[in-house]
Amino acid sequence: MVFPTETVYGLGADATNADACRAIYTTKGRPSDNPLIIHIACPEDAERYAVTSSLFRKLADTFMPGPITVIMPVRDTIPASVTAGLGTVAVRCPSDPVAHALIAAAGVPIAAPSANLSGSPSPTCGAHVLADMNGRVDAILIGGACEVGLESTIVKLESDDTVTLLRPGGITPEEIEATGVHVRIADAVLGALREGERVLSPGMKYKHYAPRAPLTLLDGTPEQRADYVHAHADAGTAVLCCEEEMPLYRGIIAPQLLLSTGARDQVAYYAHRLFALLRETDLRGAKKSYAALPGTSGLELALYNRMIRAAAHRIIPLRSGASTEKVENEKGR
Numbered sequence: 001m002v003f004p005t006e007t008v009y010g011l012g013a014d015a016t017n018a019d020a021c022r023a024i025y026t027t028k029g030r031p032s033d034n035p036l037i038i039h040i041a042c043p044e045d046a047e048r049y050a051v052t053s054s055l056f057r058k059l060a061d062t063f064m065p066g067p068i069t070v071i072m073p074v075r076d077t078i079p080a081s082v083t084a085g086l087g088t089v090a091v092r093c094p095s096d097p098v099a100h101a102l103i104a105a106a107g108v109p110i111a112a113p114s115a116n117l118s119g120s121p122s123p124t125c126g127a128h129v130l131a132d133m134n135g136r137v138d139a140i141l142i143g144g145a146c147e148v149g150l151e152s153t154i155v156k157l158e159s160d161d162t163v164t165l166l167r168p169g170g171i172t173p174e175e176i177e178a179t180g181v182h183v184r185i186a187d188a189v190l191g192a193l194r195e196g197e198r199v200l201s202p203g204m205k206y207k208h209y210a211p212r213a214p215l216t217l218l219d220g221t222p223e224q225r226a227d228y229v230h231a232h233a234d235a236g237t238a239v240l241c242c243e244e245e246m247p248l249y250r251g252i253i254a255p256q257l258l259l260s261t262g263a264r265d266q267v268a269y270y271a272h273r274l275f276a277l278l279r280e281t282d283l284r285g286a287k288k289s290y291a292a293l294p295g296t297s298g299l300e301l302a303l304y305n306r307m308i309r310a311a312a313h314r315i316i317p318l319r320s321g322a323s324t325e326k327v328e329n330e331k332g333r
């Protein structure tokens with residue numbers, strides 16, 4: 001069944017039922033080595049499915065229910081089809097009231113990946129869910145637009161006071177550090193996986209969130225980015241930009257392909273809208289799209305992480321002194 005959460009919609013099944021969980025993989029077209037998150041009604045339930053610790057309780061006290069997922073050693077109450085046999089399980093306690101009511105009524109944890117078809121952006125409203133899942137699942141619970149709009153922050157517990165950030169989301173590394181927990185950021189959060197690098201979170205190795213119209217990220221000042229777009233745009237070019245930069249593109253980009261990401265300083269609004277905007281580029285018939293490369297502090301880290309994947313790492317450096325290596329890269333793709 002598909003259900004809303006505060007991050008993105010999930011495609012859920014009884015996490016204690018191996019067959020039900022296997023069906024999730026086939027419905028989504030998801031590789032079976034990419035494990036699922038289990039969703040619980042309250043943090044105290046975690047102990048039945050995972051080996052928790054004082055560090056888990058500290059994170060749970062501060063951030064649960066909410067958009068954070070914690071990876072811990074798994075207990076045998078959870079089948080290997082959920083964990084891909086990793087020996088750990090990802091646990092999340094959503095704050096969305098519909099999600100909470102569903103999990104509480106089920107009486108079992110609900111294993112759920114994002115309810116998109118593998119490779120397309122995660123669904124953040126009912127229309128996205130229907131586009132990807134209508135006719136493929138038993139039931140769809142439609143709520144409102146997901147508040148956060150990006151998938152949960154994933155951390156893996158390491159020692160008594162250290163976590164590794166595997167996926168940035170609505171809870172920022174700065175907020176976690178503020179509780180006295182040290183956050184190590186996994187290399188893959190900020191960049192491409194190098195050949196042979198050990199994959200901590202299997203989902204990080206797959207191409208994600210890709211719209212059909214290829215997205216390219218521009219790393220430069222607003223003027224440098226606009227100049228680049230002017231030189232490369234045609235009738236099918238879409239631009240995602242903040243309200244303040246809209247005038248730089250009027251007359252160059254077709255009005256229906258000029259998509260607002262909100263006011264420049266409203267990062268949470270951009271996060272809330274990002275996946276909808278990526279789908280919108282396709283719905284509006286864009287042939288290619290451009291957006292600014294986000295920064296990497298606070299909530300922007302989550303935007304950065306999703307957008308470099310959506311752009312398949314096509315980043316054009318426009319700042320003076322930047323190398324031309326990645327520009328060559330764009331030509332090659």
Ligand code: TXA
Pocket residue numbers: 005007008009010011034035036037069071083086088089090092112113114115150151152154166200201202203204
């Ligand atoms: O916000 C969310 O987390 C949403 C909603 C529905 O809760 N769910 C979600 O699930 O984003 P999914 O399957 O799209 O992403 C889960 C990620 C994958 O990258 C997967 O590889 C990773 O979590 N993961 C799950 N279990 C893991 C484990 N035991 N160790 C490392 N990574 C794990």
Ligand code: MG
Pocket residue numbers: 113114122
């Ligand atoms: Mg997903």
